[in-house]
Amino acid sequence: MTDQYDAWGALARLRKAGPLVHCITNYVAMDVTANTLLAIGASPAMVHANEEVEDFVSISSALVVNIGTLSPAWVQAMGRAADRAVARGTPWVLDPVGVGATDYRTRTARDLAGRKPSVVRGNASEILSLAGEVGGSKGVDSTRGAEEAAGVARELARGLGCVVAVTGAVDYVTDGRLTLAVEHGHPMMTRVTALGCALTGVTGAFLAVEPEPLLAAAYALALFGLAGEMAASGAIGPGTLRVRLIDALHVLDTIPRTELRIREV
Amino acid sequence: MTDQYDAWGALARLRKAGPLVHCITNYVAMDVTANTLLAIGASPAMVHANEEVEDFVSISSALVVNIGTLSPAWVQAMGRAADRAVARGTPWVLDPVGVGATDYRTRTARDLAGRKPSVVRGNASEILSLAGEVGGSKGVDSTRGAEEAAGVARELARGLGCVVAVTGAVDYVTDGRLTLAVEHGHPMMTRVTALGCALTGVTGAFLAVEPEPLLAAAYALALFGLAGEMAASGAIGPGTLRVRLIDALHVLDTIPRTELRIREV
Amino acid sequence: MTDQYDAWGALARLRKAGPLVHCITNYVAMDVTANTLLAIGASPAMVHANEEVEDFVSISSALVVNIGTLSPAWVQAMGRAADRAVARGTPWVLDPVGVGATDYRTRTARDLAGRKPSVVRGNASEILSLAGEVGGSKGVDSTRGAEEAAGVARELARGLGCVVAVTGAVDYVTDGRLTLAVEHGHPMMTRVTALGCALTGVTGAFLAVEPEPLLAAAYALALFGLAGEMAASGAIGPGTLRVRLIDALHVLDTIPRTELRIREV
Numbered sequence: 001m002t003d004q005y006d007a008w009g010a011l012a013r014l015r016k017a018g019p020l021v022h023c024i025t026n027y028v029a030m031d032v033t034a035n036t037l038l039a040i041g042a043s044p045a046m047v048h049a050n051e052e053v054e055d056f057v058s059i060s061s062a063l064v065v066n067i068g069t070l071s072p073a074w075v076q077a078m079g080r081a082a083d084r085a086v087a088r089g090t091p092w093v094l095d096p097v098g099v100g101a102t103d104y105r106t107r108t109a110r111d112l113a114g115r116k117p118s119v120v121r122g123n124a125s126e127i128l129s130l131a132g133e134v135g136g137s138k139g140v141d142s143t144r145g146a147e148e149a150a151g152v153a154r155e156l157a158r159g160l161g162c163v164v165a166v167t168g169a170v171d172y173v174t175d176g177r178l179t180l181a182v183e184h185g186h187p188m189m190t191r192v193t194a195l196g197c198a199l200t201g202v203t204g205a206f207l208a209v210e211p212e213p214l215l216a217a218a219y220a221l222a223l224f225g226l227a228g229e230m231a232a233s234g235a236i237g238p239g240t241l242r243v244r245l246i247d248a249l250h251v252l253d254t255i256p257r258t259e260l261r262i263r264e265v
Numbered sequence: 266m267t268d269q270y271d272a273w274g275a276l277a278r279l280r281k282a283g284p285l286v287h288c289i290t291n292y293v294a295m296d297v298t299a300n301t302l303l304a305i306g307a308s309p310a311m312v313h314a315n316e317e318v319e320d321f322v323s324i325s326s327a328l329v330v331n332i333g334t335l336s337p338a339w340v341q342a343m344g345r346a347a348d349r350a351v352a353r354g355t356p357w358v359l360d361p362v363g364v365g366a367t368d369y370r371t372r373t374a375r376d377l378a379g380r381k382p383s384v385v386r387g388n389a390s391e392i393l394s395l396a397g398e399v400g401g402s403k404g405v406d407s408t409r410g411a412e413e414a415a416g417v418a419r420e421l422a423r424g425l426g427c428v429v430a431v432t433g434a435v436d437y438v439t440d441g442r443l444t445l446a447v448e449h450g451h452p453m454m455t456r457v458t459a460l461g462c463a464l465t466g467v468t469g470a471f472l473a474v475e476p477e478p479l480l481a482a483a484y485a486l487a488l489f490g491l492a493g494e495m496a497a498s499g500a501i502g503p504g505t506l507r508v509r510l511i512d513a514l515h516v517l518d519t520i521p522r523t524e525l526r527i528r529e530v
Numbered sequence: 531m532t533d534q535y536d537a538w539g540a541l542a543r544l545r546k547a548g549p550l551v552h553c554i555t556n557y558v559a560m561d562v563t564a565n566t567l568l569a570i571g572a573s574p575a576m577v578h579a580n581e582e583v584e585d586f587v588s589i590s591s592a593l594v595v596n597i598g599t600l601s602p603a604w605v606q607a608m609g610r611a612a613d614r615a616v617a618r619g620t621p622w623v624l625d626p627v628g629v630g631a632t633d634y635r636t637r638t639a640r641d642l643a644g645r646k647p648s649v650v651r652g653n654a655s656e657i658l659s660l661a662g663e664v665g666g667s668k669g670v671d672s673t674r675g676a677e678e679a680a681g682v683a684r685e686l687a688r689g690l691g692c693v694v695a696v697t698g699a700v701d702y703v704t705d706g707r708l709t710l711a712v713e714h715g716h717p718m719m720t721r722v723t724a725l726g727c728a729l730t731g732v733t734g735a736f737l738a739v740e741p742e743p744l745l746a747a748a749y750a751l752a753l754f755g756l757a758g759e760m761a762a763s764g765a766i767g768p769g770t771l772r773v774r775l776i777d778a779l780h781v782l783d784t785i786p787r788t789e790l791r792i793r794e795v
Contacts, residue, residue: 028295028311030558034723039768044723045628046558049601052632059631071314071338073601098310101324102317191515193299193309238304239511246769250721293560293576336579336603363575367585456780458564458574503569504776 005180005262007219010210015041015253019061019208021201024048024078026068026097029197032242033064036198039249040223042205048074053081061208063092064201065117067099067108068194075108082115091118091207091216095200100129113160118213120156121165121200124149131156150265154179163213165203167196171221172265175214182218183261184225186232192242199224222260227252270445270527272484275475280306280518284326284473286466289313289343291333291362294462297507298329301463304514305488307470313339318346326473328357329466330382332364332373333459340373347380356383356472356481360465365394378425383478385421386430386465389414396421415530419444428478430468432461436486437530440479447483448526449490451497457507464489487525492517535710535792537749540740545571545783549591549738551731554578554608556598556627559727562772563594566728569779570753572735578604583611591738593622594731595647597629597638598724605638612645621648621737621746625730630659643690648743650686651695651730654679661686680795684709693743695733697726701751702795705744712748713791714755716762722772729754732779752790757782 020043025033030046037044047056050073057063063085065078085092094117096109109130113120122130127149150172153164158176165173171182189195203220210216231244285308290298295311302309312321315338322328328350330343350357359382361374374395378385387395392414415437418429423441430438436447454460468485475481496509550573555563560576567574577586580603587593593615595608615622624647626639639660643650652660657679680702683694688706695703701712719725733750740746761774 026311027292027557028299031296031561031723034558035768035772038721038723045631046556046599047628047632048599049634051602052634055632055634069311069313072316098312101310102312102320104314104317104320191303193296193303235512237512237515238300239508239515242300242511243508243769243773246772247767250767250769291576292557293564296561334576334578337581363577366575366589367577367582369579369582369585456568458561458568502777502780503565504773504780507565507776508773 005215005218005260007222007260007262008257010206010219011223011253013209014205017209018043019205020045020059021062021064021204021208022047022056022060022081023064023201024053024074024081025064025066025197025201029066029068029194032194033198033201035246036249037201037205039246040202040205040252044201048077050077050080053077054084057081057084057090058088060090062204063090064204065092065112066095066097066197066200067105067112068097068197070105070108078112079115082112082117086116091213093117093119093121093200093203093207095197096120096122096126096130097197099126117162118207119163119165119203119217120160121167121203121217123196124166124168127153127156127164127166150174150179163217165217165221167199167221173214173217173221178214179265180214180218181263181265182221182225184222184229186228188232188235188238188241189228191238218262222262223252226260270480270483270525272487272525272527273522275471275481275484276488276518278474279470282474283308284470285310285324286327286329286469286473287312287321287325287346288329288466289318289339289346290329290331290462290466294331294333294459297459298463298466300511301514302466302470304511305467305470305517309466313342315342315345318342319349322346322349322355323353325355327469328355329469330357330377331360331362331462331465332370332377333362333462335370335373343377344380347377347382351381356478358382358384358386358465358468358472360462361385361387361391361395362462364391382427383472384428384430384468384482385425386432386468386482388461389431389433392418392421392429392431415439415444428482430482430486432464432486438479438482438486443479444530445479445483446528446530447486447490449487449494451493453497453500453503453506454493456503483527487527488517491525535745535748535790537752537790537792538787540736540746540749541753541783543739544735547739548573549735550575550589551592551594551734551738552577552586552590552611553594553731553734554583554604554611555594555596555727555731559596559598559724562724563728563731565776566779567731567735569776570732570735570782574731578607580607580610583607584614587611587614587620588618590620592734593620594734595622595642596625596627596727596730597635597642598627598727600635600638608642609645612642612647616646621743623647623649623651623730623733623737625727626650626652626656626660627727629656647692648737649693649695649733649747650690651697651733651747653726654696654698657683657686657694657696680704680709693747695747695751697729697751703744703747703751708744709795710744710748711793711795712751712755714752714759716758718762718765718768718771719758721768748792752792753782756788756790
């Protein structure tokens with residue numbers, strides 16, 4: 001079945017296109033997101049001012065919105081940028097960091113989720129909270145398994161009319177009809193800050209070159225996870241893991257193309 | 266005397282609890298603070314909006330406030346978060362970065378220091394400035410020895426009714442009555458940005474698991490300093506030091522428990 | 531001719547002085563800029579609030595202004611800080627990140643460029659956009675060669691009455707009369723985020739110890755580029771490159787002093 005999931009072909013297109021990915025992301029994630037996007041072959045730009053987000057979306061190939069460190073002016077800019085992206089047919093991905101932890105965060109995430117993102121990516125707690133389930137959100141960490149959330153994700157995807165990706169030990173990506181499981185990654189990745197946010201950034205980069213959001217998200221998850229496995233092998237701790245992850249993404253198109261663990265469930 | 270300073274036991278509790286540490290910190294420090302907290306075993310979250318800081322403090326086990334890159338909206342949120350923490354009995358730690366460098370910074374640091382922090386951590390210049398001494402503050406670097414500031418710290422601790430930690434070649438922690446000296450760390454740590462801020466974050470994590478603020482601060486200083494020594498051994502420069510420090514914090518509970526240099530003075 | 535370009539002597543002065551460099555830079559660049567400045571021997575501080583930027587410029591040896599992630603309050607603070615720097619005779623350097631990508635960005639960059647910076651540093655697209663040429667700006671990446679922009683830079687330097695540095699495979703620095711070419715660096719440096727911003731920071735540090743802005747900029751370009759070459763040698767990818775670059779800047783005064791490729795063109 002893997003033949004139909006041509007992540008390596010999408011990566012080659014990404015490398016060739018070097019798409020400009022407009023990110024409105026959180027302060028913690030900016031550095032690692034930008035470095036991750038550069039390493040995978042994209043061209044990241046962090047632009048958040050209300051005075052220019054619409055102009056900037058208009059020259060970008062994809063938009064990434066992440067609410068990790070939100071505040072009123074940024075929330076306004078996120079909405080504007082999302083609306084402009086939709087109006088232009090530019091794909092955009094939402095990372096509802098910490099939704100469920102505070103009312104402000106939940107209201108903001110739900111408002112943005114209603115603005116027709118191409119993909120929503122979160123951990124199990126976040127997807128459950130976004131769907132209105134009583135999640136066990138302890139801030140930004142997942143406390144319920146991704147598998148448990150896969151069913152909720154399917155309904156959420158149908159409700160929002162977009163793709164929903166739930167990440168965890170196994171990742172699930174669904175458009176409400178078809179659900180793919182992606183089995184890549186390493187537990188030590190959860191000990192490096194903002195790798196989930198960086199993955200959302202990489203999802204934006206794949207959305208720029210793969211017209212089917214379900215596949216774009218699955219490819220991002222699989223290749224980012226594979227790079228994480230490469231990085232974890234031999235890493236002493238999360239310090240070296242992060243450095244090696246950036247290196248691994250950089251060399252991803254030079255290694256033998258292994259078969260990726262993407263399967264329909 | 267070391268038997269009474271059970272830093273290793275506190276570390277084991279920290280690892281088990283994985284406390285949620287709410288950080289309102291500066292833009293430079295966010296990445297390394299989050300990675301440091303993850304490596305030591307805590308769960309960091311950076312949340313600064315006035316619309317949600319009180320809600321977020323309410324679900325957190327400790328609060329970290331750092332004024333490194335302050336602005337009016339953030340200062341307001343810091344005050345709100347601190348007040349909520351005190352009202353809930355949640356421990357909080359203040360890092361008065363650069364106090365003394367500008368009037369705005371000094372006013373802000375003093376206002377926050379008056380809101381009953383559990384611990385204030387700064388370098389000698391910062392502690393002297395906070396206490397109203399004419400410090401030789403050159404921005405954010407210490408220009409006077411920590412030892413010199415230890416006496417001032419004792420008075421400041423009595424005045425504020427909290428623990429004050431002065432960091433330098435030797436660190437001093439005092440509650441105004443008892444003063445502990447901690448002798449760990451490496452000079453190259455001063456060439457990596459925001460490690461003092463990260464240490465303040467780690468202090469927050471220990472406050473979540475050790476009810477005595479004097480001990481929590483001393484344990485954070487000792488173990489963070491020990492990890493710094495491990496990192497500096499074999500580091501070419503501050504680039505590798507930072508990576509190795511994160512790794513060292515991660516493996517801290519797997520190494521032989523050495524006796525830590527904490528002593529009463 | 532190299533004898534007249536005493537970059538190593540300037541580095542020795544920088545190490546000795548440890549100048550306080552006030553940076554108003556973008557969120558992505560803060561961490562790597564601060565670490566780069568510490569590694570080269572300066573003392574960085576990130577301060578952006580309108581309430582304190584003028585006070586902080588007054589105690590600093592150089593000012594760095596970078597518009598990467600601009601917003602109204604920050605733009606106002608940048609103008610204030612620049613004006614205060616000029617009034618005090620403190621050198622300042624402007625990095626017009628992404629000028630040309632949006633109207634807001636272009637207006638802001640041109641306004642700041644008119645406030646008598648000592649040096650403006652950008653890639654070819656940025657310098658062309660700043661000069662009013664129709665650049666091919668795709669956000670923050672250069673799409674036209676630095677060489678092509680060198681002529682425009684000369685005119686811009688004359689118009690602004692300052693030094694203009696255009697960076698690319700070969701860097702050009704000009705005061706409108708004399709133009710220097712600097713041939714150092716490595717292509718992989720473009721895959722690490724914010725290294726251009728960090729270089730602008732290092733230019734600020736050299737402005738603090740070298741009274742001639744043309745030379746200060748050339749020295750910063752040459753030594754930063756040399757450190758990049760050292761870092762790239764043996765680097766697997768941009769992850770290790772960044773770590774090794776910080777290390778290389780740190781050890782720069784301990785290596786044999788090679789002749790630097792700075793020449794008049």
